[in-house]
Amino acid sequence: MIIPAGTPETSLLRGLFLGLSTLASFSLAQLELHVPTGLNKLEAVEGQEVVLPAWYTMTPEQSSSQPWEEPLLIWFLEQEGKELNQVFSYINGAVSSKPRVSLVHPISTRNVSLRLEALQEEDSGTYRCFVKVQDSGSTDMGHSSKSIELKVLVPPAPPSCSFQGAPYVGNNVTLNCKSPRSKPTAQYQWEKLAPSAQVFFGPALDAVRGSLKLTNISTSMSGVYVCKAQNRMGFSQCNVTLEVMTGSKAAVVVGAVVGTLVGLVLLAGLVLLYQRRTKSLEELANDIKEDAIAPRTLPWTKGSDTISKNGTLSSVSSARALRPPKTAPPRPGTFTPTPSISSQALSSPRLPRTDGPPPQAVSLSPGGVSSSALSRMGAVPVMVPAQSQAGSLV
Numbered sequence: 001m002i003i004p005a006g007t008p009e010t011s012l013l014r015g016l017f018l019g020l021s022t023l024a025s026f027s028l029a030q031l032e033l034h035v036p037t038g039l040n041k042l043e044a045v046e047g048q049e050v051v052l053p054a055w056y057t058m059t060p061e062q063s064s065s066q067p068w069e070e071p072l073l074i075w076f077l078e079q080e081g082k083e084l085n086q087v088f089s090y091i092n093g094a095v096s097s098k099p100r101v102s103l104v105h106p107i108s109t110r111n112v113s114l115r116l117e118a119l120q121e122e123d124s125g126t127y128r129c130f131v132k133v134q135d136s137g138s139t140d141m142g143h144s145s146k147s148i149e150l151k152v153l154v155p156p157a158p159p160s161c162s163f164q165g166a167p168y169v170g171n172n173v174t175l176n177c178k179s180p181r182s183k184p185t186a187q188y189q190w191e192k193l194a195p196s197a198q199v200f201f202g203p204a205l206d207a208v209r210g211s212l213k214l215t216n217i218s219t220s221m222s223g224v225y226v227c228k229a230q231n232r233m234g235f236s237q238c239n240v241t242l243e244v245m246t247g248s249k250a251a252v253v254v255g256a257v258v259g260t261l262v263g264l265v266l267l268a269g270l271v272l273l274y275q276r277r278t279k280s281l282e283e284l285a286n287d288i289k290e291d292a293i294a295p296r297t298l299p300w301t302k303g304s305d306t307i308s309k310n311g312t313l314s315s316v317s318s319a320r321a322l323r324p325p326k327t328a329p330p331r332p333g334t335f336t337p338t339p340s341i342s343s344q345a346l347s348s349p350r351l352p353r354t355d356g357p358p359p360q361a362v363s364l365s366p367g368g369v370s371s372s373a374l375s376r377m378g379a380v381p382v383m384v385p386a387q388s389q390a391g392s393l394v
Helices: 008-026 061-065 247-286 341-345 371-376
Strands: 031-034 041-045 050-052 055-058 070-078 085-091 094-097 101-103 114-116 125-134 140-153 160-164 173-178 187-192 211-214 223-231 234-242
Touching: 031 125, 041 050, 050 140, 055 125, 055 140, 085 101, 160 234, 173 187, 173 223, 173 234
Parallel strands: 031 140, 041 140
Antiparallel strands: 031 055, 050 114, 070 085, 070 125, 085 094, 101 114, 125 140, 160 173, 173 211, 187 223, 223 234
């Protein structure tokens, strides 16, 4: 029958174990439990396995061959600040054990050595073995107990390396190294790699805290620094690159950083400006505008001159101007004015040359429109050269 831990039966067995362990030295026991000399304190590495060696003997020896021998075996783990924990038991032929725990040999060999696999740091503690033998009539033939102390050691976990301070010539810099897990506590060692290899010691090196102080640094101290965290179980390491800069080089680096930041700010500003302008144009295009009021149409009498759309006098032509004048002919030697340049550009029939008096001057106000009215309509007076009687420009 398997008795799980935490039941009333287990508590009874624990009390029985403690009581028998106390009285074992006073009883005339026929059973003796053995642990190899010097192996009552063991150390093992986390992740590996360990064997806790133990076996028992009976006196007189001939009783060992009797078929009525029934051993009772229990292994307990005792840890500081915690309750007694049963990790293995063999009671009435039934086995109960914690994960990763088993016997190395069959119990019939009287070898009760315990194997622990895939060790963890929390497996550390004192393991107590209790053995009792009785016959078929439940007669106690003897009992005994032994203890073995186990320490599970942890190699240093990979540390992290960093440095504090500004790496400029003449300044002080501190290199730091720390491993998150180590049992026992790791010791730290710093060294600088080639080409200028160097090993550091105290007082610059703090082997317990893992810090290295470099004072009044120079460019020759630039390089790769390696930190090694180690204990009895092994070691692990990390490294950090230190580049010592001069003032001019530092100024170049700072200038480059500032220039990059300014460029990024300007680029962001241009992008925002472009987005705002695009948004404004879209909003302007979506606005509904009222139609503009059409300009008033000026009334013109039939037969009046033609005016251009922009309000300037483009041409002045009239049927009246083409008819012979009814007024008295002008005096000889006078010139006939031309209405506009555009009117000259138009092809017009030339009058045959005669010896008679020259044609009468054409009025500048054709169609009966006065000069003041033309000025109000936006007409621009044009000076046109006069023509001679022969038709040539003077």
